[in-house]
Amino acid sequence: EAQVTQNPRYLITVTGKKLTVTCSQNMNHEYMSWYRQDPGLGLRQIYYSMNVEVTDKGDVPEGYKVSRKEKRNFPLILESPSPNQTSLYFCASSLLAVPRGETQYFGPGTRLLVL
Amino acid sequence: KQEVTQIPAALSVPEGENLVLNCSFTDSAIYNLQWFRQDPGKGLTSLLLIQSSQREQTSGRLNASLDKSSGRSTLYIAASQPGDSATYLCAVRWGAQKLVFGQGTRLTINP
Numbered sequence: 001e002a003q004v005t006q007n008p009r010y011l012i013t014v015t016g017k018k019l020t021v022t023c024s025q026n027m028n029h030e031y032m033s034w035y036r037q038d039p040g041l042g043l044r045q046i047y048y049s050m051n052v053e054v055t056d057k058g059d060v061p062e063g064y065k066v067s068r069k070e071k072r073n074f075p076l077i078l079e080s081p082s083p084n085q086t087s088l089y090f091c092a093s094s095l096l097a098v099p100r101g102e103t104q105y106f107g108p109g110t111r112l113l114v115l
Numbered sequence: 116k117q118e119v120t121q122i123p124a125a126l127s128v129p130e131g132e133n134l135v136l137n138c139s140f141t142d143s144a145i146y147n148l149q150w151f152r153q154d155p156g157k158g159l160t161s162l163l164l165i166q167s168s169q170r171e172q173t174s175g176r177l178n179a180s181l182d183k184s185s186g187r188s189t190l191y192i193a194a195s196q197p198g199d200s201a202t203y204l205c206a207v208r209w210g211a212q213k214l215v216f217g218q219g220t221r222l223t224i225n226p
Contacts, residue, residue, distance in 0.1 A: 042217060
């Protein structure tokens with residue numbers, strides 16, 4: 001089944017404890033992206049990647065890191081999480097490196113609580 | 116600033132009614148506009164994608180229209196069912212990497 005998977009789905013952590021949220025897609029998509037969703041603010045893009053070893057900042061990159069060592073994986077790294085990073089996180093992918101004309105496929109989301 | 120607005124934030128209608136969800140955007144130079152559905156605990160599911168050169172797209176009971184000149188899109192749902200209850204998100208692509216989401220309309224269909 002074609003899908004985007006994220007792990008973990010739920011995570012409670014404490015301020016400053018490094019964590020990684022994994023994202024994997026099995027559709028051989030070139031483009032991958034991370035979003036966070038907050039009440040009243042909608043979905044905002046954190047980082048995106050157009051291909052292996054090619055990543056760039058979205059609208060709200062502060063406090064996050066990403067890497068794209070393999071085409072299928074795009075982990076989101078929080079080196080020192082803070083309470084303002086408590087949010088619902090979504091990973092998404094699209095077939096082409098420049099996704100102008102096709103849809104994005106979204107993972108199920110990861111709900112993060114930073115205490 | 117490129118922004119997407121969805122009004123109302125929440126809508127409740129009885130089963131069987133036809134309904135319209137609204138999306139407005141600030142800059143008409145778009146690549147495309149997409150409607151998503153979001154269910155609690157699940158990711159976003161793409162419903163319809165309208166390219167900038169198109170006026171509408173249809174899928175089953177859903178019809179999405181696009182009027183770039185006025186900066187508006189509507190999602191029409193015919194013969195609504197309780198299973199249509201979800202949050203509906205509008206997203207506009209302005210650049211290759213610039214996808215902006217509205218805040219969504221939470222739709223409840225009452226049996």
